[in-house]
Amino acid sequence: MIVRESAASTRLQERYLDALETYVLSAEESALLDAYELGRQIMDSAGGVLDLSSVHQDAMEAVMRRTRAGRPRELAARRCHEFLDEALSPFEMAQRGFREANMRLMTVNTQLAHQSAQLGAVIASINDGLVVADSDGAVTAANERAAQLLDVRQNVLLSGDVSSVATLLTRRCLGGEEDVEDLRWRLRRRTAEPATVELRLGAPETDLLVELFPVRGEKEHGIGVMLRDVTRERELVRAKDELVSIVSHELRGPLSNMIGFADLLLMQHRGNERATEGATIIADEGRRLALIIDDFLDLQRIERGGVRTDRRTVDLPAILGRLATVVPDDEACPLEVQPAGHVPAVFADPERILQVLLNLVGNARKYSPDGGEVRVSAASSSGSSRSAGSAGSSGSAGSSGSSGAAEAVTVTVADEGLGIEAEAIPRLFGEFYRVQTPDRQGISGTGLGLSICRNIVRAHQGEIWVESDGPGHGSRFHFTLPVAAGVEAS
Amino acid sequence: MRPPRRHLHEVPGPAAAQARTRLLVADDDRGVRMLVRAQLAGTEIEVLEAVDGHHALLRVEHEIPDAALLDWRMPHGGLPLARALIQDYGLAGRVIMLSSIADPRDRLEARRAGVVRYLVKPPERHMLLAAVRAVAAHSRVA
Numbered sequence: 001m002i003v004r005e006s007a008a009s010t011r012l013q014e015r016y017l018d019a020l021e022t023y024v025l026s027a028e029e030s031a032l033l034d035a036y037e038l039g040r041q042i043m044d045s046a047g048g049v050l051d052l053s054s055v056h057q058d059a060m061e062a063v064m065r066r067t068r069a070g071r072p073r074e075l076a077a078r079r080c081h082e083f084l085d086e087a088l089s090p091f092e093m094a095q096r097g098f099r100e101a102n103m104r105l106m107t108v109n110t111q112l113a114h115q116s117a118q119l120g121a122v123i124a125s126i127n128d129g130l131v132v133a134d135s136d137g138a139v140t141a142a143n144e145r146a147a148q149l150l151d152v153r154q155n156v157l158l159s160g161d162v163s164s165v166a167t168l169l170t171r172r173c174l175g176g177e178e179d180v181e182d183l184r185w186r187l188r189r190r191t192a193e194p195a196t197v198e199l200r201l202g203a204p205e206t207d208l209l210v211e212l213f214p215v216r217g218e219k220e221h222g223i224g225v226m227l228r229d230v231t232r233e234r235e236l237v238r239a240k241d242e243l244v245s246i247v248s249h250e251l252r253g254p255l256s257n258m259i260g261f262a263d264l265l266l267m268q269h270r271g272n273e274r275a276t277e278g279a280t281i282i283a284d285e286g287r288r289l290a291l292i293i294d295d296f297l298d299l300q301r302i303e304r305g306g307v308r309t310d311r312r313t314v315d316l317p318a319i320l321g322r323l324a325t326v327v328p329d330d331e332a333c334p335l336e337v338q339p340a341g342h343v344p345a346v347f348a349d350p351e352r353i354l355q356v357l358l359n360l361v362g363n364a365r366k367y368s369p370d371g372g373e374v375r376v377s378a379a380s381s382s383g384s385s386r387s388a389g390s391a392g393s394s395g396s397a398g399s400s401g402s403s404g405a406a407e408a409v410t411v412t413v414a415d416e417g418l419g420i421e422a423e424a425i426p427r428l429f430g431e432f433y434r435v436q437t438p439d440r441q442g443i444s445g446t447g448l449g450l451s452i453c454r455n456i457v458r459a460h461q462g463e464i465w466v467e468s469d470g471p472g473h474g475s476r477f478h479f480t481l482p483v484a485a486g487v488e489a490s
Numbered sequence: 491m492r493p494p495r496r497h498l499h500e501v502p503g504p505a506a507a508q509a510r511t512r513l514l515v516a517d518d519d520r521g522v523r524m525l526v527r528a529q530l531a532g533t534e535i536e537v538l539e540a541v542d543g544h545h546a547l548l549r550v551e552h553e554i555p556d557a558a559l560l561d562w563r564m565p566h567g568g569l570p571l572a573r574a575l576i577q578d579y580g581l582a583g584r585v586i587m588l589s590s591i592a593d594p595r596d597r598l599e600a601r602r603a604g605v606v607r608y609l610v611k612p613p614e615r616h617m618l619l620a621a622v623r624a625v626a627a628h629s630r631v632a
Binding site: 249252253254256257259260261263264267294297301308309310349351352 | 519521522524525528529563590591592593594595597598611612613614615
């Protein structure tokens, strides 16, 4: 670095190096002082471009190169270091440190700029809209897709507050005002828990999934909003639902007529066993098919809009009484409805509860191929009845709605049938799940009944669960119903 | 606990001695109309058929029945037809709905519209007879 174009500079440099070499080889004090002085002159002549430390350092390296073989190089090297230690003042050391730090900073800055550009490219390229805000709610990042979905210019979005997302959604939203208000509330408070809202927007019609997620920094927490256009997916689901609905209704109509006319034949030929045998099979099989179709339609309705219930204050004994009258006689599996006169009135849809009971009793009989009593009972219980009910060694699993602490009534359907393996219990209330064991091979079903029961019980803010002591030991299905307001449990 | 099953010959007879009851059966499914007609054959109930909602209104325009049994899903039918019969043709308390699906929401909507009975297809003969006789008795009282 010290090599300069001018002859004066070269001469100065030669003299400096000679002085330095003399000092290194002889340790003469005068040579050292000469070297210092000459080094300073070189630096001055460079117009402040070079600093003293680098002048000395470069010189030392040159001297070391000029040190010939046979000379004591170790001694030369030691003196070089001594010289440098003397020559470089603490200020110069600090200067060098700053320079190195600056170099590192520049490198890090370059890397950061590169990463930032990469992140920006990713945010700009993703197919979902993304808006990110800092802890004060000021939008710090928003991609073009978000601006497009919110029907606003990107720079307007970037200059505003994150709650403006809710305002922009309100302009295009077709219904769902409560959901947008909830969204606005969350955005204003920048709540930490993730939330998802699905909205239907107009002009053009779009199904939009809005996901809020916390952006956790080291010190400050921001909030992110992901906007996903799910129009295509929802169209497919709607088309599937429509197809299922049409097919089911189209099947259900002719089936009703088949069952109805088979029943009519049975009535007209009562007492003639040979004549009625075929009609009985047609009627029974028709009813089985109709039940499967009803299950499909029920589940489809639940998936579309949840279980709609017509809830009112009802006496459970009245529902159990109806159950006893509508369940057909079965000598092998007699139904025993235990008196429930002492339980308080419940807040429930009697038709839906009867549907759950019919399903559970139907299952109890279906999975008791060797017969056995099916017992239905009810008892008032506290909100924590579930844990008390499932205590012990038996396996249990279920599903709960909101776990209110209010008094509840627990209804139990117990059988002496095949029982349930512990491994099957956690999946029992899932859709289309059926226990696959050899003893169940001849028993038909869709695996939808318990899923429907779960949804109905949940719609009543209740819980449903099952206990079984294992294969061959029967099962106990329990579900809870809330006690009607203003009714004290006895 | 279960009461003995009721047989056809045990279905309660008409309240008024053999008074004819004209029942309008509106369903776009011929099979259902035939089934209802066959189930009610030999009783005091006379079946008037309509193939859709428009046809039902034309028939009612010509002759007001004592009771109406309406399909939930048929062209120009369902609840709007039930409301028209109840509000414009004085059939309040005399409309029965017949649906393929036992949907509690439908049942509730029907009740709110003034439908007094909601039967699921296929109707059992004794249920159908009981429902028609109950609403026909209502018409006589009214």
